[in-house]
Each structure stands twice: as structure tokens, then as C-alpha cells.
Amino acid sequence: MEEILDIEKRNQTGIRGFILLGLGIFPELQPLLSGFFLLIYLITITGNLLILLLIVADQHLHTPMYLFLANLTCLDTCYSTNILLKMLANLLTGERTITVSECIAQYHFFSLCTGTETYLLAAMSYDRYLAICRPLLYASIMNKKFCFQLMAVTWLNSLICNAIPVALVAQLSFCGSNVIDHYFCDFHPLEKLSCTDTSLLEIITFFLSFVFVIPPFLLTLISYICIIGTIIKIKSTFGRQKAFSTCSSHLMVVCLYYGTIIVVYVLPDSPTLTHLNKIFSIFYTVMTPLVNPLIYTLRNKEIHKATRQLYGKMVILARSHPKPPISSPFIR
Ligand SMILES: *[C@@H]1O[C@H](CO)[C@@H](O)[C@H](O)[C@H]1NC(C)=O
Numbered sequence: 001m002e003e004i005l006d007i008e009k010r011n012q013t014g015i016r017g018f019i020l021l022g023l024g025i026f027p028e029l030q031p032l033l034s035g036f037f038l039l040i041y042l043i044t045i046t047g048n049l050l051i052l053l054l055i056v057a058d059q060h061l062h063t064p065m066y067l068f069l070a071n072l073t074c075l076d077t078c079y080s081t082n083i084l085l086k087m088l089a090n091l092l093t094g095e096r097t098i099t100v101s102e103c104i105a106q107y108h109f110f111s112l113c114t115g116t117e118t119y120l121l122a123a124m125s126y127d128r129y130l131a132i133c134r135p136l137l138y139a140s141i142m143n144k145k146f147c148f149q150l151m152a153v154t155w156l157n158s159l160i161c162n163a164i165p166v167a168l169v170a171q172l173s174f175c176g177s178n179v180i181d182h183y184f185c186d187f188h189p190l191e192k193l194s195c196t197d198t199s200l201l202e203i204i205t206f207f208l209s210f211v212f213v214i215p216p217f218l219l220t221l222i223s224y225i226c227i228i229g230t231i232i233k234i235k236s237t238f239g240r241q242k243a244f245s246t247c248s249s250h251l252m253v254v255c256l257y258y259g260t261i262i263v264v265y266v267l268p269d270s271p272t273l274t275h276l277n278k279i280f281s282i283f284y285t286v287m288t289p290l291v292n293p294l295i296y297t298l299r300n301k302e303i304h305k306a307t308r309q310l311y312g313k314m315v316i317l318a319r320s321h322p323k324p325p326i327s328s329p330f331i332r
Contacts, residue, residue, distance in 0.1 A: 015174040017099045018193070020090055021181045023278060034091040040290055041088060044080045047293040048073040051303070058306040064142045065131070068124045069296055071151055075120060076289035079113040082106060083184045083285045090183075100174065103185040108166045110184065114261070114284070115158030115212045121254055122216035122223075123150050129223035133230045161208055168201045182278055184285065188269055209265040217258040224251045242299070249295045257288045 026033060055061045055070040086106060090096050098106070130138045169187075172194040182189045187205055191198050227247055234240040260280040267273065297303040 015100065015178045017097045017178065018103050018174075018185070019096045019179045020086075020098055020183060020185075021179060022087070022090060022096065022183045023282075024181070030091065034088065037084060037088055037091065037286075040286060041080060041084045044084070044290045044293075045077060048077045048080075048289070051293050051297055052077075054303060054306045054310060057310055061302065061306055064127050064147045065124070066302075067147060068120065068127060068151070071154075072117075072120055072124065072292060072296075075113060075116055076292055078109065079117065079285070080289040082109045082113065087183045098185065103180075103190065104166075104170055106185045107169060107187060107190060108162070110186070110285075111162050111166070112158055115162060115208075116155055117288075118212050118216040118258070118261075119154040119157060120151075121257070122219045123154060125220040125223040125227075125250075125254070129226055133226050158212070161211070165201060165205050165208060168204070172196045172198070172201075181274075182281075184281075186281065187265075188274075188277070206266075209261075213258060213261055213266055217262070220254055220258070224254070246299050253288065253291055253295055257284050260284050 023033070052070055052073040055066045055073075083106075086098065086102075090098075127142060130141055134141075165187075169190065172190070173196050174193055175195045177193060180189045180193065191201065224247065228244070228251075231240055231243045231247060234243065260283040263273070264277045264280050264284075
């Protein structure tokens with residue numbers, strides 16, 4: 001009886017919120033760091049939404065490659081908002097708390113977005129592989145129906161597979177320390193603070209991170225190897241150089257993304273890695289959503305053309321609606 005009372009009391013006084021320690025680097029440079037991340041957040045959001053607008057507004061860009069890119073911009077906007085907005089709020093206000101439910105929601109969205117992003121990047125590289133290495137088959141494989149199925153699988157797969165670990169995480173109880181040594185609610189820091197047995201959860205999440213990372217990574221890598229192999233055979237040096245530099249920048253970002261995720265989630269957690277993991281996670285939570293819109297559009301002629309056209313349309317629209325004359329009760 002006494003024991004039950006004790007448990008009840010502990011639950012009542014149990015942890016209501018966590019303290020996010022943040023990055024923990026350069027505490028004396030906090031204002032500079034806030035400004036830096038605010039700038040990154042604004043560029044990420046504007047860049048991604050601008051590309052989404054361009055693709056949606058231009059009928060010529062309604063091809064598989066650009067529709068996938070539109071999906072990626074939506075995903076990256078969510079990704080960045082979920083992680084960076086809370087981090088910024090904490091940096092700017094100096095308030096470091098986050099409630100338990102907020103924390104679990106953040107983890108949920110994060111794992112949802114990561115699972116979708118890996119498969120989406122794989123789908124995009126497969127699309128490029130078909131277009132460059134199998135151009136004759138491209139139109140017959142990448143039809144509307146297949147694209148739609150590919151995207152549906154990408155989004156639903158992550159939603160369904162994440163349901164189990166998220167339900168289990170939601171049932172964890174926390175007692176003792178409530179300090180999270182990280183800048184967002186990630187799985188490992190949360191799991192360490194829990195006083196429930198997490199062995200089943202650990203096995204499931206390890207299995208899932210394996211499924212969500214290794215197959216799409218291999219598919220992406222093989223696609224790019226084939227693409228680069230084809231490009232090298234191109235006769236004209238100019239075309240070759242341009243295609244090669246575009247491809248290698250994609251490949252670099254993709255490798256950085258998967259590489260850091262593999263180190264953080266697939267490799268076993270060790271004390272030396274725990275510290276590095278915080279730095280590594282900057283790459284996949286902050287950098288990837290920032291550079292994705294840049295690398296997929298910077299050297300892209302069609303996007304440049306669409307930008308000029310949209311700008312032209314907006315100028316015409318602005319001219320055809322001159323400012324209404326000022327109506328004032330004193331001027332009749
Ligand atoms: C995502 O991709 C699908 C399939 O190509 C497409 O129908 C859909 O419009 C895309 N979503 C966005 C927001 O562009």
C-alpha cells in the first residue's frame with residue numbers, strides 16, 4: 001500500500017518538462033550564434049518556399065524531377081521548422097525548457113521527416129539514374145501513376161513504421177534528471193533519461209533506423225555511381241564538366257547527410273561519440289534543408305527561366321493594378 005502511494009506521489013511530482021542544454025559550444029557567443037541560426041532559418045524557409053512556388057506556378061516544371069523536388073522543399077520546410085524554430089526560441093529568450101509532450105511531439109516529427117527524407121532522396125536519385133543512364137526507358141517507367149505511387153510509399157512508409165516507436169516513447173516515464181544535453185529532443189538523449197525498461201524500444205528503433213537508412217543510401221549511391229560512369233563517357237568536355245559538377249555536389253550533400261545519420265543512429269552509442277553526435281546532427285537537421293534548394297537549382301537552366309517568367313508576370317501584374325487614388329474626406 002505504502003509502495004503504491006509512493007509511486008503515485010512520484011508520478012505526481014514527476015517531470016513536467018525538460019531542459020534543453022543546447023549546442024553547448026561558445027556560450028559567450030550566444031547572441032552571435034542566435035543571429036547565425038536565425039539567418040540560416042530564414043534562408044532555408046525562403047529558399048524552399050520560393051522553389052515550391054516556382055514549380056507549382058510553372059506548367060513546364062510539372063515533370064517527375066521537379067515534382068519530387070517540390071515534395072523535398074515541403075519536407076525540408078517542416079524539418080527545419082520543427083528543429084530550428086524551437087532551438088531559436090530557446091536561444092533568443094534564454095528559456096531552455098520544453099514540456100514532455102512538446103518534446104515527444106518534436107521527436108515524432110523529426111523521425112517522421114528523417115524517414116521520409118531518406119526515401120525521397122533515393123527516389124530522386126533513381127529518377128536521375130533513369131533519365132541519364134536509361135533515357136529510352138525513362139518515359140515508360142516514370143509515368144504519372146508510378147511517380148504518385150513512389151511519393152505515396154515515401155510518405156506513408158515513414159508514417160506507418162514510426163507509429164510503433166513513437167507510441168512506445170510516449171509511454172516512457174521520466175524521473176530523476178530532466179536535463180537533455182542536446183538542442184532538440186532526439187531518441188538517445190530521451191531514452192537515457194527514462195526510468196522505464198527501454199530494451200525493446202532500443203531494438204525496434206535500431207532495426208528501423210537500419211531500414212530507413214541503409215537501403216535508400218545504397219540505392220542512392222549506386223544510382224550516382226552509374227550516373228557518373230555515364231557522364232565520364234560523354235564526348236564534349238564542356239557538357240561533361242557541367243554535368244559532373246552538378247552530380248558531384250548532389251553526391252557530396254547526400255553522403256554528408258547519410259554519413260552523419262549513420263554515425264549517430266546506426267553505430268552503437270559510445271561516450272566519445274555522444275559529444276560528437278551533437279555536432280554531427282547539425283549536418284542533417286540544419287545544413288541539409290539549407291543546401292538542398294541551393295544545389296538542386298543553382299545551376300539549373302529551367303529554374304532560372306521559370307524565375308524570370310514569374311518575375312515578369314509579377315511586374316505586369318503590379319503595373320496593371322495601379323495604386324488607387326487617395327480618397328480623403330477633405331478632397332472632393
Ligand atoms: C509530390 O509528388 C507527387 C508525385 O509526383 C505530385 O503529384 C505532388 O504534386 C508533389 N507534391 C508537391 C507538394 O509538389
